[in-house]
Amino acid sequence: MSWLIDPLTTAFVLRALGGGALVAVICGIVGTWVVIRGMAFLGEAIGHGMLPGVALATVLGLPALAGAAVSAVAMSAAIGALQRRGRLSYDTSIGLLFVGMLSLGVIVVSHSRSFATDATVMLFGDILAVDEGDLAVMAGALVVTLVVAAVFHRAFVASAFDRRIAHTLGLRPRRAQLALVGLVTLAVVASYQAVGSLLVVGLLLAPAVAARPWTARIPAIMALASAFGVLAVLLGLLLSWNAGTAAGASVAGTAILLAALSATTSAALTRIRSAGASHAPAERMAPAARAGAPR
Template sequence: MTWLTDPFSTEFMLRALGGGTLVAAICAVVGTWVVIRGMAFLGEAMAHGMLPGVAAASLLGLPAIVGATVSAAVMSVGVSLVTRRGRLSNDTGIGLLFVGMLALGVIIVSHSDSFAVDLTAILFGDILAIAGADIALLAVALGVTLLVAALFHRSFVALAFDSRVAATMGLRPRLAAALLTALVTLAVVASYGAVGSLLVVGLLLAPAVAARHWAARIPGIMLLAAAIGSLAVVTGLLVSWHAGTAAGASIAAVSIALAGLSALARRLPVPFQKAPRATTQ
């Protein structure tokens, strides 16, 4: 069992494990709603739309998390305006914002001759370099995520299944939609600082997709998604340690593989083959 325990005898691997587990928990809660509401494109757009802010912050000598926060805030406000007042469909409006922010980021990057390494860090992150401050930030983000998800659970459920019913019940679907967008933004920004945009998207979607095959109730999907995401973190870190692969990309690949295995397992000829559907409980 030394192949399993030896990698985590080092301090940087333990920090990576702790930070990755917190990211998995945040993404499990937010990702469940992303999958149920079909907001996957929004999550990807948020993650990659941070490029101009990160690029500008790097060129100005500011912390990357500051630029990521500004870009994510701009994207969040833009999405809210498009979904509330725009005449375009949500996907079309978000797509235009995404491409516009990405193009702006490339323009900013083109002014630097030494940005290649930073671009790699933006996409893949460096989970092995997570510091204590990153873990503290992720812990706070997890607390805020759990609090908002608990307080507005009924509103999110009503919005996910019928926004007209939510309005009739006085659950303020527009506020719920804005809060869901804010939760996606929080998950992306907090997690990006530690693990990069690629891993954020992977852990935001894949564990929730895998968990939905096996759990019927929303809290159950969240708990199972957190467990699957944590398993992806542990497995990805072990693969990275023993195979010498990039840690962030390894975790993202494992999470996608687990989603695929989950889908295949549901197709096996077993008595409980019928996939559950998410309920309001």
Template sequence: MPWFTDPFSLEFVQRALLGGVLVAVLCAVAGTWVIVRGMAFLGEALAHGMLPGVALATVLGLPVLLGAAVSAVVMSFGIGVLQRRARLSYDTSIGMLFVGMLALGVIVISHAGSFATDATAILFGDILAVGTGDLVVLVVATAVGVASAAFFHRSLVALAIDERVARVLRLRPRVAQTVLVGLVTLAVVASYQAVGSLLVVGLLVAPAVAARQWTERIPTTMALAAVIGSAAVCAGLLVSWHAATAAGATIAATAIAAAGVSWVLRAGIDTVRRRLVAPDLVPA
């Protein structure tokens, strides 16, 4: 099958595939909690909130991943401060910082001179440019994310059920909330290189949404989401290679398509099952 083997015979495509799979695993772990807690808006806000840090790092000649991390951490900290000190709701705090950070990033980009190429990479990523150093960062980030999710699993489950229950059980809901925000931040920053700030939410949310159609338990959802996300990376790279499309955008679109197909299949199976069961319920 040359159509399949030819692209992956190249070293830079192999690195892109490995990097994408690592991102898929990390996003599956964080994305499952995003779906369970209904926090997709936080993932989107953090993805856009990285823009000023990435733009400043690019202008100053610093590592863009460092700028993205600092910017995302600042935004996460700001959300917590606005909630506690200004007594704003969670969505309001995110919305205010989301717009503010995005505006600041656009200001930095517009003030810089020749920024068109870099802006494209910031917004849509460049997974084919993933290098050995990027893979090392992704391995560490994925290991930290998986370990954190496993260590705080009971606290995160209790927080998802009811914060008061978590408090009664002494599972420290505030710590669990901080860990959850940190996990989403880690996933968003690590995924930036692969799919960019605009498309990272697709890889964070879509595989978990697809997996949730077939699973109930959280660990099972994470595992299936990792498989679906990895498959989306592989399929997206193949499609982008043969169709000459942007790799990051194609991967994100493939992941979203997988979520749509999963939903249609689940709905179809449920409909057929109801129709098969319904005649048995009618009295003779």
């Protein structure tokens, strides 16, 4: 049992587990809406849109998380502005800004010759470097996520099915959309330390995808997605400790494996139930057929 006990008695692993669990709950809540609303491309774009801010903050000697937050907020605001004022579709606006921000980040990184290690952290995170200050920031992000998700829950639900109904009910779907984009931005920024900008979409989507086959109620999906996310963090950290793999990539990869396992298990159980239901009528008819048979 040393493979389990040894890492969980180490201070930096416990901090990583705590930070990862906080991020997993944030991503479980926000990722549920991302999956329901089909906003995966937005999450990926914001994740890569953080690169210029992180790169500039590192060059200037500022906190990388602050640069990530500023860049992600600017990305979200630019997407909203292009959608409102331009003639471009939502996906086209996101795609153009995605490529533009990613290119800008690569330019900044390539211009600096002291970026080898920092670029790896930017892309894949460094969950094992989580400290008490990071935990406080993640806990604050979780509180904000819970409050916003609770306040806008009815508006999110109505907008997910029919924006016209949401408008008729006075739920202001445009404001709800802005709030949801803000939540996605917050989740991506909060996840940056754990899995970096490249793998953040995996942690945002995979737990929610894993949870969807098991329940249709949105709060239940959020809770189950959070549980899947925490399990992915735990298993990913154990894999990283015992196999010597990158911690952030191990967490993201484990989350995707859990999603695949959940989908496979759900499909197998559905087939078993269908087979049982198809055999049941035949079994009920057999005694009647035997009773009516000539003797």
